[in-house]
Amino acid sequence: MENLSLTPAPRARRPRPKVVTLTDAAAARVREIMDKAEKPYAGLRVGVKNGGCAGQEYILEYAATADPLDEVVEDKGVTILVEPKAVLFLIGTVIDYETTRLASKFVFRNPNETDACGCGESVTITPAAADQDEA
Template structure:
C-alpha cells in the first residue's frame, strides 16, 4: 500500500514567489523562513525572515523555485496556508491566506489561529 502524498505546509502564490525570488537574488541567504509568534491584540503574528541554513526541526518546503523553512512550532498553525504578495495604492506586503485563522485584529497585524487537529 502506498502512502498518499504529504500536503505542503505552505505554498506561494505566483506573485509571492516572484517577489521572494527577486529579493533573494539580491541577498546571500537561500531560504525563506516562515513562522508564527505570540503577540498582538489577536494573539499571534506571522513572521517571515531569510535564512542561511535550516535550524534543527525546521520543515523544508519547495514551491515555485523557493526553498521555504517552516519553524517546527508553526507547522500545525500554518498547514494549508498560501502566502501571497499584494500591491495596493498605499502598500505592498506579503499576506497569509490561512484556513486555520479564525480572527484578525482591526489593523491586520495579528491573528487568532487554531492549530490543525490530527486525523486518526
C-alpha cells in the same frame, strides 16, 4: 459453516497538504529580493509567534541557514523553512504578495485562522488536527 473473522481495515491516511505554498507573485518577489541580497540565504523562514491584540503574529524572514528541525517546502523555485512549532498552525496556508496604491506586502491566507485584529497585524489561529500532520 466458515468461521469469518471481522478485522477492521487499516485506516487510510489522507496525504497532508503542503504546510505553506506561494502564489506566483509571492514567489517572484521572494526570488527578486534573494537575488539582490549581499549574502546567500538558505530560504524563507516562516513561523508564528505570540503577540498583538489577537494573540499571534506571522513571522516571515530570510534565513541564512536551515534548522535541522525545520519543515522544508520547495515551491516555485523558493525554499521555505517552516519552524517546527508552527507547522500545525500553518498547514494549508498560501502566501501571496499584493501591491495596492498605498502598500506592497506579503499576505497570509490561512485556513486555520479564526480571527484577526482590525489593523490586520495579528491573528488567532487554531492548530490543524494532529492527524493531518501524519504523512
